[in-house]
Structures are given as structure tokens and as C-alpha cells.
Amino acid sequence: MRDKKLLHPELQAKIALLEKELGKENIKIGWAETLRTKAEQDNLYAKGRSKPGPKVTNAPGDSYRSMHQWGIAADFYLIMDIDGDGQTKDDAYNNAKKTFNRVGQVAKKLGLEWGGDWRSIKDLPHLQLSQWGSTPTKLIATYGTPKKFMKSASWGTSSGKKAAGNASKAQKNTDKAATRIKSAQSFNKAYAGVYKAAANCNLMAGPGTGVVATLEKGTQVQCYGYYTKKNGKVYLFVQAGKKTGFIQKEKLNK
The missing domain is CATH 3.30.1380.10 (Muramoyl-pentapeptide Carboxypeptidase; domain 2)
Structure with missing residues (x-):
């Protein structure tokens, strides 16, 4: 086809x-x-x-x-x-x-x-x-x-497909000075949603590596369900304004 x-x-x-x-x-x-x-x-x-x-x-x-x-x-x-x-x-x-x-x-x-x-x-x-x-x-x-x-969550429902498309487009980093953003490795529809930073934290180019930007406590970010798990920790791929990157899930409040 x-x-x-x-x-x-x-x-x-x-x-x-x-x-x-x-x-x-x-x-x-x-x-x-x-x-x-x-x-x-x-x-x-x-x-x-x-x-x-x-x-x-x-x-x-x-x-x-x-x-x-x-x-x-x-x-x-x-x-x-x-x-x-x-x-x-x-x-x-x-x-x-x-x-x-x-x-x-x-x-x-x-x-x-x-x-x-x-x-x-x-x-x-x-x-x-x-x-x-x-x-x-x-x-x-x-x-x-x-x-x-x-039929699984890794593929997504009709709404999940739209979210997956938006997340993929968001992976194109708009900050030319930052390290190139890595791709998320997994998808879980349950992780999709709006979060707020629980404390001051860094938006990373990859799980724990490459600082893209510093986010203040309370900064709102959007996750479309994509994430990477590293060393037992979940890093959500998020969009914060015009920038994208990874934040450790435990540093966010939904």
C-alpha cells in the first residue's frame, strides 16, 4: 500500500x-x-x-x-x-x-x-x-x-492519533542554541495532559541531559503521552511555550 x-x-x-x-x-x-x-x-x-x-x-x-x-x-x-x-x-x-x-x-x-x-x-x-x-x-x-x-494505546484512538501527531511535530526544537531534542521512546495515553512544575526545574534535551531552558515553579507544560524511561525514572516529553524537551515526571503536578 x-x-x-x-x-x-x-x-x-x-x-x-x-x-x-x-x-x-x-x-x-x-x-x-x-x-x-x-x-x-x-x-x-x-x-x-x-x-x-x-x-x-x-x-x-x-x-x-x-x-x-x-x-x-x-x-x-x-x-x-x-x-x-x-x-x-x-x-x-x-x-x-x-x-x-x-x-x-x-x-x-x-x-x-x-x-x-x-x-x-x-x-x-x-x-x-x-x-x-x-x-x-x-x-x-x-x-x-x-x-x-x-488497537493498543501505543497506536492510539482517534483523539490519541491527533495527540501523537502534535507531539511529533513539537519535537522540532525551536531553540537553535539548545542541544538537539532526542525522541521519546514510548507512548502512554494516561500520561497525556497539562502539568505544572512542582518546583524550579530544567527542561532537558534528553532524559537527564542537555539543558534547554530553566522553568520556574508553577510553569505549565503540555504532555501528549510520550515519554522515556531511564534508570527506573519516567521522563515526560513536554511542550513549554515554544520549547520542547524532557522533565522527570515526579517533578510535575497534574
Whole structure:
């Protein structure tokens, strides 16, 4: 499938940011693969087996071993005239100018994992959310099937999807002098809401690292449910005015 709206809400938001950032460099991309159904995975698995052509995957549909089946991965292609012949269709996967590498670099700044960094089989067009690891092992152990994952709080309800999108957009730090904001690793809808600083505290670029700003007692912050757990402590990813960052949950009152 090529419909971006079928992807995890956080990935949708980060794709939107990616396209915007690439536009500033006159790089235009399209999406060749987003969510992959069980039937589509089975069709790929059949190639080189029951269907003609080389083998392209060792994962049948019911194994759920493709990140695409979980809605957290997408493959892009170029919509650019790389070779200067006046056409773009023949350059969809032309990396002569290392354009795929540049897209990967920008994507990583937004917290995405790029397949071009993989050691075994490099997958230059592939991007995915990073918080569940490079393979579906953790997702399978936690949820069993993509269907259950998509019904969980980690995916979100209709309102949760909106919150996830807002949180992802908020991760773009507006304070250029500050350390680049890290990505939150988990989502819990119960953590979403408005908080106030219980005492003077720091807004951090990551869990316990990199001061973005100092917040006075009573400062109001917004959390959209994203957080990272480190050394047994929960750090909420919050928005304070125009700035974003992490604050230890126990330092906030809801």
C-alpha cells in the first residue's frame, strides 16, 4: 500500500516534517510502500517459490516479521530528474548524487531509523520508527499481531492519533542554541495532559541531559503521552511555550 494515512500516527507526523525539510533543499520524494497487509507479504514471500522471480523475503505473512506489517515503516523513492534527461520516472532509485543518503540524514535528525545504516543488507529507501528496535521481535512479544498493536494505546484512538501527531511535530526544537531534542521512546495515553512544575526545574534535551531552558515553579507544560524511561525514572516529553524537551515526571503536578 502507498497510503500514508494507514501508518502509525507518529510516523505520519514525522513524514510530514521530513517532506517539509527536504523541500527546503529541493528534494522531492514519493512513497512506494507504507502499511503492508498479510496478503501483500504472502505475495512477496511467494516470489522465487511458487511464483517466478528471485526471492525477496524470508518472512511469510503470518510471521509478522516485516516492520511494514506493523505500520511503522515506509519506503520512499525520488521524484527528481537526477540524470538530467528531463524525466523523473527513470530516476526513482537513482542514487548517483547520493540523494538517498541525504534523505536518510534528514530523517535521522527527526528520530527515524534509516535502512541505509544497516550492516547486513542496506535498504536505502527504508525508514521506520526506532523505539521498537530494528526488527519486529519486541512488537511480536508484546502485542502478538499488528491488529492488536493498532488497537493498543501505543497506536492510539482517534483523539490519541491527533495527540501523537502534535507531539511529533513539537519535537522540532525551536531553540537553535539548545542541544538537539532526542525522541521519546514510548507512548502512554494516561500520561497525556497539562502539568505544572512542582518546583524550579530544567527542561532537558534528553532524559537527564542537555539543558534547554530553566522553568520556574508553577510553569505549565503540555504532555501528549510520550515519554522515556531511564534508570527506573519516567521522563515526560513536554511542550513549554515554544520549547520542547524532557522533565522527570515526579517533578510535575497534574
